């Protein structure tokens with residue numbers, strides 16, 4: 054979510070992402086400047102919880118810097134490179150998720166997520182992940198969705214596994230994706246189109 058300057062060899066999505074992506078309980082949509090204050094307050098009230106995220110190295114940001122970040126995400130969206138989105142439950146912003154074109158492989162897209170600490174333990178990240186996978190596979194060019202989590206991040210790795218992803222490799226974390234408290238080694242998970250369970254919504258009804 055912090056890497057908003059994808060390399061020039063990365064191909065954009067052919068079709069734009071859906072404006073709103075829904076699960077049974079969650080709504081995921083692109084963040085814009087109207088969301089800046091809510092996002093800002095949510096991040097600042099979760100600083101310790103979010104230390105494992107790459108962007109934590111740049112926190113605490115000012116509200117003006119948060120607006121700059123939003124500009125970058127909106128530009129990524131417009132360029133077909135995916136982008137960071139908010140997760141809403143009952144109209145309240147509870148975290149972030151997103152689909153990101155980070156790999157040079159044109160058939161691959163990556164999911165990232167974080168939640169308000171007070172919203173952990175309810176399956177919200179797993180549901181958001183599956184809603185995003187569903188959207189990703191609406192794009193014929195996408196064959197595989199990935200999640201990368203620091204080796205020490207057991208909750209994130211459990212979410213990936215809960216959503217049906219399988220652990221495929223371990224590798225050094227790219228420098229721009231390292232976090233203040235990570236091991237600098239990441240577990241890479243993937244979910245291939247043919248392994249996706251289209252009945253996933255039943256798990257969250």
Ligand SMILES: CC(C)(COP(=O)(O)OP(=O)(O)OC[C@H]1O[C@@H](n2cnc3c(N)ncnc32)[C@H](O)[C@@H]1OP(=O)(O)O)[C@@H](O)C(=O)NCCC(=O)NCCS
Pocket residue numbers: 102103105106166167168169172173174175176177178179180201202203206208209211212213215256257
């Ligand atoms: C990673 C993170 C998003 C995971 O949040 P989470 O709430 O644990 O994730 P899930 O959505 O998978 O929810 C799983 C929990 O909800 C419970 N749950 C309740 N209903 C559920 C349902 N229908 N389906 C799945 N799980 C459900 C599970 O039993 C599990 O509870 P447990 O952890 O007490 O065993 C969160 O810990 C976080 O924001 N961490 C800091 C940032 C971070 O690490 N981001 C990822 C970077 S790679």
